[in-house]
Amino acid sequence: AAGVIQSPRHLIKEKRETATLKCYPIPRHDTVYWYQQGPGQDPQFLISFYEKMQSDKGSIPDRFSAQQFSDYHSELNMSSLELGDSALYFCASSLGLMGGAPYGYTFGSGTRLTVV
Amino acid sequence: AQTVTQSQPEMSVQEAETVTLSCTYDTSESNYYLFWYKQPPSRQMILVIRQEAYKQQNATENRFSVNFQKAAKSFSLKISDSQLGDTAMYFCAFMSSMGGGSQGNLIFGKGTKLSVKP
Numbered sequence: 001a002a003g004v005i006q007s008p009r010h011l012i013k014e015k016r017e018t019a020t021l022k023c024y025p026i027p028r029h030d031t032v033y034w035y036q037q038g039p040g041q042d043p044q045f046l047i048s049f050y051e052k053m054q055s056d057k058g059s060i061p062d063r064f065s066a067q068q069f070s071d072y073h074s075e076l077n078m079s080s081l082e083l084g085d086s087a088l089y090f091c092a093s094s095l096g097l098m099g100g101a102p103y104g105y106t107f108g109s110g111t112r113l114t115v116v
Numbered sequence: 117a118q119t120v121t122q123s124q125p126e127m128s129v130q131e132a133e134t135v136t137l138s139c140t141y142d143t144s145e146s147n148y149y150l151f152w153y154k155q156p157p158s159r160q161m162i163l164v165i166r167q168e169a170y171k172q173q174n175a176t177e178n179r180f181s182v183n184f185q186k187a188a189k190s191f192s193l194k195i196s197d198s199q200l201g202d203t204a205m206y207f208c209a210f211m212s213s214m215g216g217g218s219q220g221n222l223i224f225g226k227g228t229k230l231s232v233k234p
Contacts, residue, residue, distance in 0.1 A: 031220060042207060042224040043161070056221060088159055097220045098213065104151045105220075107161040 004108035006091050012114045013081050021076040021111045025093030032074040035090040081115045118143045120210050122225035129198045137193045137228045139208030149211040150191045156204040203232045
């Protein structure tokens, strides 16, 4: 079965640069969630989209922006990168806002961003 | 706001034995969903087991089972016949079923690092 696809798998950027992470949801899924997991930390919710509209916003810095496109894939844009942005960024998808319940939703393999 | 607490940062167990990971949570809601996710060294987040708060029966998935105590807001994970492949970080997570934008978002605990020793 098709899963959530994230690209790239690894990304190295310098401070103050810009990075774009991409997430391709499971086919027919219309909802995307982004999470950030710092080293040794638990995943923290960043932002979600439902039917191409922002659904909820968590602890996402103003330097970050995201959007969901007509084909439901989503991109997370991060500007003015800081060393503290180094983390694993996960994406998950579901059919509908509560599509992740009660079965839980499937995460992509993540993008490991390293800022040097 | 909901919170999830995992009080055991690290645990170890001998292969083939049983281990229980603790999780408590705080919420004012009566209906919600609880999950255990496993994160092995590959860093992939893998769903282990889920529980719907309105169901009193404890969920079971092969060697994994939960002890869900709604009144105590406790959701522990029991791993029976532990295997070397169970070595991973385990995260307990809460999902609200309330309306509004918070639907579908997971709130994670800090995790428990489990090591299965041969």
